[in-house]
Amino acid sequence: MDLQLQPPATQCAVSGEPFAAGARVASHLVRVGAALEIVRYDVLEAHLEAFRPEGFVACRWVQPYKPRRSGENPDRALKLTAENLFVTLADPTTEPTPENTRLLQFLALMLERKKILRPRGASSDGLRQRYEHAKSKAMFEVPAGELTPEFFVAVQEQLSVLVGAPKVKETVAPAPAGEGSPPEESPAAAPA
Numbered sequence: 464m465d466l467q468l469q470p471p472a473t474q475c476a477v478s479g480e481p482f483a484a485g486a487r488v489a490s491h492l493v494r495v496g497a498a499l500e501i502v503r504y505d506v507l508e509a510h511l512e513a514f515r516p517e518g519f520v521a522c523r524w525v526q527p528y529k530p531r532r533s534g535e536n537p538d539r540a541l542k543l544t545a546e547n548l549f550v551t552l553a554d555p556t557t558e559p560t561p562e563n564t565r566l567l568q569f570l571a572l573m574l575e576r577k578k579i580l581r582p583r584g585a586s587s588d589g590l591r592q593r594y595e596h597a598k599s600k601a602m603f604e605v606p607a608g609e610l611t612p613e614f615f616v617a618v619q620e621q622l623s624v625l626v627g628a629p630k631v632k633e634t635v636a637p638a639p640a641g642e643g644s645p646p647e648e649s650p651a652a653a654p655a
Contacts, residue, residue: 470531472505477513482528484566489525508588521621522566524557545570546579550596553603562621564606569618571605 474481482488488507495502497517503611506514508525549570552563559567571594574580583593584604591604608614 469503471503471528473530475507475510476504477506477510478528480507480510482530484508484528484530486528487525488528489523490512491516491523494521499576522552522555523560523586524552524563526551526554526556545573549574549580553605559606564608565614565617566621567605568608568610568614569622571603572610 471488472482474486482505489506489508489511491504491506493502493504493516494500496514501519501521504514504516549567551557551566552570557563571580571592575582575594577598580594580603581597583595585592585607586604590607592607594603594605595601596603619634
């Protein structure tokens, strides 16, 4: 699952105020317009009350602003993969929301199946599952939850915002009996 997004903004989408290093910034992924385009909005936490996105908010996270370093590849930052989204949402500085927690649990399950994350058991209190990132060896804790049908329906709604609704296969209904022309008899089957 890959998405192409705008890079993190350098100023608030509400006030236009430039972000200072360490400022708390809320990032939103929003589906907008008839083309169902995914747009990223970055808003200073102090201006969240005034932020009214036009569209469906797929997910939101808050973290300290880090100015882009010189020499950093901006094209790589534009590509949002399931792995990047997981790392962003699992970051301890990101404040959890019910939507983010659900998406985080699903991404952990998906990345575990792809062998990007390795399960390392439950936390000592049993409220979180621990995962090790295969490449970086970083440890992540994801809130434990039940994978119910309702869980997957809610995740599907969130993912459809990010990657689009699933394509519906068109089926051709067979013509009802008695309509159309009758089948022709072959000359070999005709009585002699």
